[in-house]
Amino acid sequence: MRIAYAAAFLIGFVALLADHLTSPSSGRPVSPEDFAGACAPCGAPCPSSRAAK
Amino acid sequence: MTAAVTEPAASARLPRLDWPFLIAALLALSLLVALVMIDGQPAAAALLVSGFALGVVFLKAEFSFTASWRRLIVRGQADGFLGGLLLIAIAATVIVPVAATVQGFGGTIAPIGPSLVIGAFVFGIGMQLANGCGSGTLYTVGGGSGRMLVTLALFIAGSVIGSLHLPAFLSLGGIDPVLASNHLGPWGGLAATLASIAAVAAAIVAYARKKGAAVWPARKIVIGAILIGLLCIAVFAAGRHPWSVTFGFTVWGAKLATLAGIDLTGAEFWQWPGPKRALGDSILSDTSSLTDIGMILGAMAAAAAAGPFARNAWPPLKSLLAAAVGGLLMGWGARIGFGCNIGAFVGGVASGSLHGWVWFLAVLPGCMIGIRLRPLFGLSRE
Numbered sequence: 001m002r003i004a005y006a007a008a009f010l011i012g013f014v015a016l017l018a019d020h021l022t023s024p025s026s027g028r029p030v031s032p033e034d035f036a037g038a039c040a041p042c043g044a045p046c047p048s049s050r051a052a053k
Numbered sequence: 054m055t056a057a058v059t060e061p062a063a064s065a066r067l068p069r070l071d072w073p074f075l076i077a078a079l080l081a082l083s084l085l086v087a088l089v090m091i092d093g094q095p096a097a098a099a100l101l102v103s104g105f106a107l108g109v110v111f112l113k114a115e116f117s118f119t120a121s122w123r124r125l126i127v128r129g130q131a132d133g134f135l136g137g138l139l140l141i142a143i144a145a146t147v148i149v150p151v152a153a154t155v156q157g158f159g160g161t162i163a164p165i166g167p168s169l170v171i172g173a174f175v176f177g178i179g180m181q182l183a184n185g186c187g188s189g190t191l192y193t194v195g196g197g198s199g200r201m202l203v204t205l206a207l208f209i210a211g212s213v214i215g216s217l218h219l220p221a222f223l224s225l226g227g228i229d230p231v232l233a234s235n236h237l238g239p240w241g242g243l244a245a246t247l248a249s250i251a252a253v254a255a256a257i258v259a260y261a262r263k264k265g266a267a268v269w270p271a272r273k274i275v276i277g278a279i280l281i282g283l284l285c286i287a288v289f290a291a292g293r294h295p296w297s298v299t300f301g302f303t304v305w306g307a308k309l310a311t312l313a314g315i316d317l318t319g320a321e322f323w324q325w326p327g328p329k330r331a332l333g334d335s336i337l338s339d340t341s342s343l344t345d346i347g348m349i350l351g352a353m354a355a356a357a358a359a360g361p362f363a364r365n366a367w368p369p370l371k372s373l374l375a376a377a378v379g380g381l382l383m384g385w386g387a388r389i390g391f392g393c394n395i396g397a398f399v400g401g402v403a404s405g406s407l408h409g410w411v412w413f414l415a416v417l418p419g420c421m422i423g424i425r426l427r428p429l430f431g432l433s434r435e
Binding site: 001002004005006008009013016017019020023024025027028029030031032033034035036037038039040041042043044045046047048050 | 073074077081084085088089092094096097100159161162163164166197199202216219223224226227228229230292293294297300303308322325326327328330331333334335336337338339340341343346353362363364365366367388391392396397400
């Protein structure tokens, strides 16, 4: 298990670094709740605004 | 005689510290902190470090929502559940008034309707099969559990599938979030939140006494709850919203899917502003991903500092199957039901949002079914 775990950790960490180095990352960290109209932690809109559409 | 001499000698050869993994965890944290500081994001560094501390505390206190809720359901024990309520009460004392009065901060809210109830119910089944919820998966993965690596992988997959189904479930209807501070003001909202926590605690204590089961939490659980409650406040201060776990998993899965050539940008969920930005930006720009990563590294450092790391044999196939099914159900349920024990229950109740209690009422029957299913996978009901 130790070798499999080490491999998973290494692959995950390299993927994380690759994503960070190839993606925009300026400004403070955000969550979907920071955006206008978000009604849940995932950024889903409120039922009232969906019904209005 | 020979055996008596040999055994201590053999155990003495085992390292007290598992240096490779301890150094890997500390180096990884340092590198990530340096990278976000280069981008001028001290808040991101604070989230990574807070997550790291959460991983250490969860692992050392063995704080488990899944096991304590199972003890409550099966034996009537209130101890672990009361620890959870204590940490929520501590977090609420800051989150409710600050979210209501300080510009830029907000509590955890969510619509109340079929999506919340169905998602929480399915999540409850999954958490008992997987033997860990969102936070539990993170700290046990960090602690060296190969079984929970399987859970995490399927949790991620399930949450991406859930992201594709969520808009359809939202179409089933529901009402807008109900936030105590919106109706009672910041301090009235806090009073109502603490009163609701106290009422549930009193009901649980009465239930445990009726069952003749343990009522008061052990010192380890109390200390763990206090520290986790304070760290919830630290995460809130740095991220401006309460701690959440599972959105990070959804982003990781969506990025992997994109890498595999699956275009998610046309899906409704990924067109909402928050998810759309998260899919395009660095993972280290997402608040929940930052605490998730920190938590894995913290638990890894704590486990490796305590002894040999990840040396257990793989569990039986049936147990791995439960881990996989549980992870998939949790991922899907968390996305449909707006989060896990942390994002929906802890964050929701500590924000004074009614959906946190609705989520709790819906997750309990799911847990009961999950507990009944555990023996099918060779797991004990307790």
